[in-house]
Amino acid sequence: MEKLVDFLKMIKFEHSIFALPFAFTGAIIAANGLPTFQQIFWIVVAMVGARSGAMGLNRVIDAEIDRENPRTANREIPAGKISKKEAIIYILISFAAYEYATYKLNTLSFLLSPIPLVIFLLYSYTKRFTALCHVVLGVALGLAPIGAYVAITGKIDLPIVVMGVGVLFWVAGFDVIYAIQDIEYDREKGLFSIPRFLGVNGSLWVARFFHLVAFSLFILVKYLxxxxxxxxxxxLGSGLFMIYEHYILKKSNLQKLNMAFFNINAYISIIIFLATTTDIFLRG
Known part of the structure; x- marks a missing residue:
C-alpha cells in the first residue's frame, strides 16, 4: 500500500484534474447527454491508465535530470522511494489497463490507441532537443476530449478537434509558466524550454498568446x-480565470506561480465541463 501511495505521488495523481474534466466534456458532447455507465467507466479507466503510465514513463526517463535539480531531487525515484524497475511495472500495468479499456469502448478507439503512447514517449525526450516541449505536452492532454468523443461515437468530428487544439494551447500556456521555475537549471544543463531562451517576460507573453488562442478556440466550438x-x-468565465492567472503572476513577481499553475487551471477545466453539461442537459 505504501508503494502505491508513493506511485500516486510520483505521477501527481491530483493533476488528473486538468485533463479528466475535458475528457468528460468530450463524452457529454458526443452523447448529447449522459453516456452509459459502461462508457463512462471505460473512459475513466482509459484516462487514468494513460495518464498514470505517461507520468510514470516521464519520471523514469527524467530520473537523472530530476536527481540533479534541487526542485525535483525529492521526487520518488531520485529519492529512492521507488526503483526504476518498480516504476516500470506500474507503467506497464497502467498502459495495459488503458489498452484494454480502448478495446472495450470501440474499434476506432482501439486502433488509434497507440498514438497517445507514441506522444507520451516523445514528450519525455523533448526537453533534450526542442523548446516546443510545452506544445507536445499540450498535444498529449489535448487528446483527452477527442479520445472520449471517439469512445462514444466511433468517429472524429471537427468541433471536438477544435476543442482538443484549444486544450493543447491552454496546457502549453500554463506549462510555459510552470517551466519558468527551472530557467537557470535548464540553461546550466543545456535543456530546452521556452523560458530558457526567452526569459521570464518573453515566456509570459508566449503564455498569454497561447491562452488567447485557447480561449478563441473554445469560443469557436460553440458555433461549430x-x-x-x-x-x-x-x-467566458474560464477566460476571466486565464486573465486573473496572468494578473497575479505580474503582480506577485511569480511568488504565486504554483497557485496560478494548479488552482486556477483546475477551475478552468471544471468550469468548462460544468457549463457544457448544464448547456446540453437543459437543451435536452
Missing part, C-alpha cells in the same frame, strides 16, 4: 457544435 449560452458563459 453548436452549443448554447451556458457553454458560452462557462468559456
Amino acid at each position: 457544435q453548436p452549443l448554447g449560452s451556458f457553454y458560452l458563459i462557462g468559456v
Whole structure:
C-alpha cells in the first residue's frame, strides 16, 4: 500500500484534474447527454491508465535530470522511494489497463490507441532537443476530449478537434509558466524550454498568446457544435480565470506561480465541463 501511495505521488495523481474534466466534456458532447455507465467507466479507466503510465514513463526517463535539480531531487525515484524497475511495472500495468479499456469502448478507439503512447514517449525526450516541449505536452492532454468523443461515437468530428487544439494551447500556456521555475537549471544543463531562451517576460507573453488562442478556440466550438449560452458563459468565465492567472503572476513577481499553475487551471477545466453539461442537459 505504501508503494502505491508513493506511485500516486510520483505521477501527481491530483493533476488528473486538468485533463479528466475535458475528457468528460468530450463524452457529454458526443452523447448529447449522459453516456452509459459502461462508457463512462471505460473512459475513466482509459484516462487514468494513460495518464498514470505517461507520468510514470516521464519520471523514469527524467530520473537523472530530476536527481540533479534541487526542485525535483525529492521526487520518488531520485529519492529512492521507488526503483526504476518498480516504476516500470506500474507503467506497464497502467498502459495495459488503458489498452484494454480502448478495446472495450470501440474499434476506432482501439486502433488509434497507440498514438497517445507514441506522444507520451516523445514528450519525455523533448526537453533534450526542442523548446516546443510545452506544445507536445499540450498535444498529449489535448487528446483527452477527442479520445472520449471517439469512445462514444466511433468517429472524429471537427468541433471536438477544435476543442482538443484549444486544450493543447491552454496546457502549453500554463506549462510555459510552470517551466519558468527551472530557467537557470535548464540553461546550466543545456535543456530546452521556452523560458530558457526567452526569459521570464518573453515566456509570459508566449503564455498569454497561447491562452488567447485557447480561449478563441473554445469560443469557436460553440458555433461549430453548436452549443448554447451556458457553454458560452462557462468559456467566458474560464477566460476571466486565464486573465486573473496572468494578473497575479505580474503582480506577485511569480511568488504565486504554483497557485496560478494548479488552482486556477483546475477551475478552468471544471468550469468548462460544468457549463457544457448544464448547456446540453437543459437543451435536452
